[in-house]
Amino acid sequence: MQFSLKDLELFVAVAEEGSIARAAARCHTVASAVSKRLSTLEHGFQTSLLMRGSKGVGLTPAGHALLARARGVIHQAVQLTDELREFSSGVRGHVRVFANISSIVEFLPAALGEFLAAHPEIQIHLEEHVSSVIAQAVVDRIADVGIISDTPSLPGLALIPFRDDELVLVVRPNHPLAARRSACFADALPFDFVGLHSNSALHYRLLREAAEAGRNLKVRIQVTSFDAVCAMAAAGLGVGIVPRAAATPYTQSLGLAALRLTDSWARRKLYLCVRSRDSLSAAARQLVEHLVGKDRQRHRRAR
Numbered sequence: 573m574q575f576s577l578k579d580l581e582l583f584v585a586v587a588e589e590g591s592i593a594r595a596a597a598r599c600h601t602v603a604s605a606v607s608k609r610l611s612t613l614e615h616g617f618q619t620s621l622l623m624r625g626s627k628g629v630g631l632t633p634a635g636h637a638l639l640a641r642a643r644g645v646i647h648q649a650v651q652l653t654d655e656l657r658e659f660s661s662g663v664r665g666h667v668r669v670f671a672n673i674s675s676i677v678e679f680l681p682a683a684l685g686e687f688l689a690a691h692p693e694i695q696i697h698l699e700e701h702v703s704s705v706i707a708q709a710v711v712d713r714i715a716d717v718g719i720i721s722d723t724p725s726l727p728g729l730a731l732i733p734f735r736d737d738e739l740v741l742v743v744r745p746n747h748p749l750a751a752r753r754s755a756c757f758a759d760a761l762p763f764d765f766v767g768l769h770s771n772s773a774l775h776y777r778l779l780r781e782a783a784e785a786g787r788n789l790k791v792r793i794q795v796t797s798f799d800a801v802c803a804m805a806a807a808g809l810g811v812g813i814v815p816r817a818a819a820t821p822y823t824q825s826l827g828l829a830a831l832r833l834t835d836s837w838a839r840r841k842l843y844l845c846v847r848s849r850d851s852l853s854a855a856a857r858q859l860v861e862h863l864v865g866k867d868r869q870r871h872r873r874a875r
Contacts, residue, residue: 577649579613580642582606583621587639590628644712664693665855670706671698671719672773675842677798678817679735680719687862694855702773710845716856718845721773732844732864739774739838740830742805742812742819747829749811754832757813758785764792764810766801777837778813802828813838 585595586606596603614621621635631639671680676698684696701709703720710718711728723731741760743749749759761782767789768775775794782789792810795801798818805812806826813833822828832838844860846852852860 575613575616577646579609580645582609583613583635584639584642584646586610586622586629587631587635590630592629644714647714665691665853665858666695666697667853667856667859668714668716669696669698669719669859670701670709670715670717672703672706672721672842673700673768673798674721674737674774674815674840675719675735676700678737678815679842683863687859690862691855691858694858696859702771702776704773707845710847713847716846716852717860719842720845721840721842723843728847730846730848732846732860733841734844734863735842737840737842738816739813739833739840740816740819741833742802742814742822743829743831744806744808745827745829747811749831750829752831754834756834757781757838758787760811760813761785761787761789764790766804766810766812767791767794768798768801769794769796774813781835781837802826 582595582599582601585598586592589595589598592606592610593603596606599606610622617634617638619634620632621638623630623632623635680698684698688694688696699715703722706715706718706720707722707726707729709715711726719734721737741749741755741757747763749755749763757778765778767778779789793804795804798814801812801814802819802822804810806822806828816830819828819830823830844863846856846860849857849860
C-alpha cells in the first residue's frame, strides 16, 4: 500500500470540514480529484474510511483511527521540513520538548540557558502541555523529550526521575489562614480560588481532589501563569496553589504567605520521558544528559 502526504492532507481536510467540496476549496483543488484520491486510499487500505451522505461525510471507525495518525504524520512532516531548513542557517540539531508548566517555570529556564550557551548549534522547540498530552506526544514521536508530573501507563515510554516539586497554598497577609505554617487542601476549600487555565494538570488535580472531598472548588478567576496566581492572591482575589519556587519572590516582595500543604499529592516528582535513550537523536541525547546531570549536581550540593 502506497500513499502520499498529500493523500493524508486531503483526508484530514475532508474529516475536519465534513464535506468533500469544502475540503477541495481549502486545499485549492477540485472536488472530483479529492474524491478520486480518497477512493484510491480506501481501496489501498481495503476498508471504508468515510460515510458519504446527502448532508456531507462522516468517519467510519477506521477513518477515526486514520485521522489521529494522519495528523501526527503531517505534524512530523512539517517539523522535519522546518528542521532541515534550519541546517542552512547553521543549526546542527533540533530537539522538540513538551513540558508541564511547573517545569517550565521552575527548572527549565536556567537549565536550557546553560545548555544552549554550550551548544549554540542546537535548536530547542519548547511547548507547554498537560502530562497526558506530553506522554502521548512522545510515544507518537511528535515530541523528542517530555517532562511530566504524572506517571502514565503507556507502552513504549521510558521515565527518568528529574526533579522534586512541592506545592504550597498562597494567601494574602491578612487572610484567616495566613498565620498558619501549614494547611490541608480541605482547609482552603471554603474560600475563593485563583486557578490556572482549565487545560492545566494542576487545575484538573484540584478539581479531582475537591470532588473526592465532596466539595466544590470555587474558582473566582483563572489565569495563565503561576506569577499571575500569586499576584491575584496578593490582591485579595482568592487563594492559590503554586510550586514553592513560584511563590518565593512574592513572599519576599508582597508579604504573601506560603503555607505547606500536608496532602501527599502536594509533593510531586517530575520525570523526563522519552521513547528510549537509544532512540534519541544526538542532540536530544545531549539535552537529556545535561538535564539529568544538573539534577545530580543539585543532589550533591544538597548533601
